[in-house]
Amino acid sequence: MFSNLFNITYLISTYGYFGIFIVVFLESGIFFALPGDSLLFSIGILSSSHILNIYEVIPLVFVSTFLGGIFGYYVGTHIEKLFHYSLFRKILKQEHIEKARMFFEKHGKSAIIFSRFVPVIRTFTPIVAGVVKMKYSLFIKYSLISSLLWSTTITLLGYFLGNAFPWIKDYMPIVIVLVIILSIIPAFLEVLRKKKKN
Numbered sequence: 001m002f003s004n005l006f007n008i009t010y011l012i013s014t015y016g017y018f019g020i021f022i023v024v025f026l027e028s029g030i031f032f033a034l035p036g037d038s039l040l041f042s043i044g045i046l047s048s049s050h051i052l053n054i055y056e057v058i059p060l061v062f063v064s065t066f067l068g069g070i071f072g073y074y075v076g077t078h079i080e081k082l083f084h085y086s087l088f089r090k091i092l093k094q095e096h097i098e099k100a101r102m103f104f105e106k107h108g109k110s111a112i113i114f115s116r117f118v119p120v121i122r123t124f125t126p127i128v129a130g131v132v133k134m135k136y137s138l139f140i141k142y143s144l145i146s147s148l149l150w151s152t153t154i155t156l157l158g159y160f161l162g163n164a165f166p167w168i169k170d171y172m173p174i175v176i177v178l179v180i181i182l183s184i185i186p187a188f189l190e191v192l193r194k195k196k197k198n
Helices: 008-027 036-048 054-077 085-091 094-117 121-131 136-164 166-197
Strands: none
Touching (some): 008 036, 054 121, 094 121, 136 166
16 A cells, blocks of 8 residues: 555555545644645546545545544644654754744644645644644634635635546546645745845
């Protein structure tokens, strides 16, 4: 299975709902290099062709996203125990932790919600929230909101486009590449904005 985690068509046709759950769970708070947005968009398109059931797939994605975020949070809270202390301090210096803590105190709510829509960032946000000891009840509340928004909007977008343009499922590799490009544009623009600011 792990050799085909990036092959969305193979993943869905071979492992079905279980494969979707595992990939979304891992990508939501553990392993960033997985096809999150493109997977949701693809299962939306496949649901429009009745290959998958949209009423089953959205709750599944929501639950796996939410649980993945919680797991990532707990990884963050116990990261010093998971890594050797000296290695932990090389990766996350105290000044970086303090900056992250200040960021979450100021933008914690919006960070949890909007980071869900940015690849890589959505994986590490729950971990960082755990590292800086963000209030757990606050994390849970906004993680629920962000998980619901992400699981419904991206999947339903694929579903409605699949209904409007039934032929789109025949061009899945191209669609997946386009979704990946579109999903990284916000992060790319943010990097450019920071460079101009500096």
